[in-house]
Amino acid sequence: MPDLQELHAAPGAEAPEHDPHQDLRATVRAFAQSEIAPRIPHMEAADTIEDGLVTEMARMGWIGVTIPAGHGGMDAGHTAKTVLTEELSYVSAAMGAAVQASVLGTAMIDHFGTAEQKRTWLPAIADGSVLPTIAVTEEDSGGHVLSTASTGRRSKRHWVLTGRKVYVGNSHIGRLHGVVVRTGEGARGLTAFLVEADRDGVHLAPHTPRIGLRGFSFGELLLDSVRVPDSHRIGEVGDGLDVAYSSSVLYGRLNLAAVALGILAATHDQVTRYVRGRPRIARESVVRGRVGEIGVLLHLSRLAVHDAARRLDLGLPCDADLMAAKYQAVQAVLRATGLGMKTHGAAGLLADLPMERYRRDAHCIDPPAGTSDIQLHRLAEMALAPGARPQWSVRFARPRPDRTLTQQPGSGARQCPSHP
Numbered sequence: 001m002p003d004l005q006e007l008h009a010a011p012g013a014e015a016p017e018h019d020p021h022q023d024l025r026a027t028v029r030a031f032a033q034s035e036i037a038p039r040i041p042h043m044e045a046a047d048t049i050e051d052g053l054v055t056e057m058a059r060m061g062w063i064g065v066t067i068p069a070g071h072g073g074m075d076a077g078h079t080a081k082t083v084l085t086e087e088l089s090y091v092s093a094a095m096g097a098a099v100q101a102s103v104l105g106t107a108m109i110d111h112f113g114t115a116e117q118k119r120t121w122l123p124a125i126a127d128g129s130v131l132p133t134i135a136v137t138e139e140d141s142g143g144h145v146l147s148t149a150s151t152g153r154r155s156k157r158h159w160v161l162t163g164r165k166v167y168v169g170n171s172h173i174g175r176l177h178g179v180v181v182r183t184g185e186g187a188r189g190l191t192a193f194l195v196e197a198d199r200d201g202v203h204l205a206p207h208t209p210r211i212g213l214r215g216f217s218f219g220e221l222l223l224d225s226v227r228v229p230d231s232h233r234i235g236e237v238g239d240g241l242d243v244a245y246s247s248s249v250l251y252g253r254l255n256l257a258a259v260a261l262g263i264l265a266a267t268h269d270q271v272t273r274y275v276r277g278r279p280r281i282a283r284e285s286v287v288r289g290r291v292g293e294i295g296v297l298l299h300l301s302r303l304a305v306h307d308a309a310r311r312l313d314l315g316l317p318c319d320a321d322l323m324a325a326k327y328q329a330v331q332a333v334l335r336a337t338g339l340g341m342k343t344h345g346a347a348g349l350l351a352d353l354p355m356e357r358y359r360r361d362a363h364c365i366d367p368p369a370g371t372s373d374i375q376l377h378r379l380a381e382m383a384l385a386p387g388a389r390p391q392w393s394v395r396f397a398r399p400r401p402d403r404t405l406t407q408q409p410g411s412g413a414r415q416c417p418s419h420p
């Protein structure tokens with residue numbers, strides 16, 4: 001019988017001869033261990049926003065991981081983004097969530113921005129001087145973007161934006177908010193705009209405690225008759241729903257799946273370590289079964305998430321793969337952290353072990369980029385009426401076979417840290 005660590009590492013494809021993401025993985029892992037890990041006790045106790053760390057990561061160029069090189073970005077693709085987010089989240093899901101939230105904010109500019117908007121904003125985001133957000137959700141609309149009630153009213157060459165957005169990732173440290181508001185009736189009645197955080201009428205509700213992801217702000221943005229020029233409009237008038245959905249499907253699903261994967265790997269390693277150190281429980285078949293199940297959850301989630309990223313990088317149709325990856329990784333991390341808590345007994349309740357933090361953080365990963373219910377709902381739509389809606393992955397395909405052909409599905413399973 002293989003030992004527990006082998007059980008975790010054994011399945012999966014053969015490691016490619018050259019993993020183009022190995023250097024990135026090593027750099028992020030080293031940063032997370034040396035810069036983020038020591039801050040976690042403070043982040044957990046104080047629950048203040050880790051502005052400094054996020055700024056530092058932005059200056060490393062990580063928010064620009066998918067920004068084309070011509071605009072100053074890393075141009076490294078979605079697999080690289082997944083590796084980056086997963087490695088950060090292994091140490092701190094809050095910091096993984098913070099980086100992915102602003103990476104998500106680049107999608108609308110990249111996909112719908114004019115040449116001038118890309119020249120203005122992408123280099124500044126890539127060098128870390130401007131941190132973007134995407135602000136779509138409202139209290140009453142939730143995951144149903146068409147219920148958006150915030151408004152945009154045209155006033156000659158300007159727009160006046162009014163409303164309230166909630167759960168905006170990096171709300172309190174973002175410098176450029178990408179907001180979606182109602183400018184007309186029906187599905188073509190939404191429009192997206194870029195709004196600088198220091199514009200008159202932009203306000204933030206005070207940061208309030210959350211059960212998890214401490215150190216990350218996902219709060220409220222208030223727009224009180226904010227005037228923006230028409231040059232800040234992203235896409236055409238009426239493109240707002242497309243802007244929101246394409247960002248969420250092509251970036252959000254995979255980003256959050258990668259956060260879940262990081263927590264899942266950390267849970268696997270914590271549970272394994274805990275059980276190994278306690279021969280009394282390590283003998284019990286129930287406990288061994290839990291360790292085995294967490295290994296399976298991790299392995300299958302890695303396959304799903306890295307395969308979806310690979311397909312996106314290759315320019316293959318993959319909307320359903322992205323949704324399934326998010327669903328799989330979230331369900332897996334919720335199940336695994338539950339098993340982890342049980343396996344720790346009373347020790348799982350202690351704040352000086354990370355298990356309860358993993359559990360709390362895991363709960364925060366289900367809602368963003370669509371709850372698990374919404375992923376199932378969308379997957380059912382695609383299955384029952386195939387072709388009824390165009391796939392975002394087809395519309396915005398940008399194949400990059402040069403960097404990803406060697407990255408086979410599941411290869412991440414071997415390259416991910418075992419973190420003994």
Ligand SMILES: Cc1cc2nc3c(=O)[nH]c(=O)nc-3n(C[C@H](O)[C@H](O)[C@H](O)COP(=O)(O)OP(=O)(O)OC[C@H]3O[C@@H](n4cnc5c(N)ncnc54)[C@H](O)[C@@H]3O)c2cc1C
Pocket residue numbers: 097101133134135136137138139141142143144166167168169170213218364365367368369370371372373374377
């Ligand atoms: C950590 C975090 C970061 C976030 N970051 C951002 C961000 O950067 N920008 C942003 O705009 N928003 C962000 N959000 C908000 C997120 O997108 C919403 O939480 C999500 O869309 C769900 O909305 P809701 O929480 O209001 O739940 P609701 O939509 O009110 O759903 C409540 C319940 O009803 C179920 N439900 C709702 N509709 C359906 C349906 N059609 N079929 C089946 N079940 C359904 C849901 O699954 C859920 O169980 C973030 C949220 C979190 C927790």
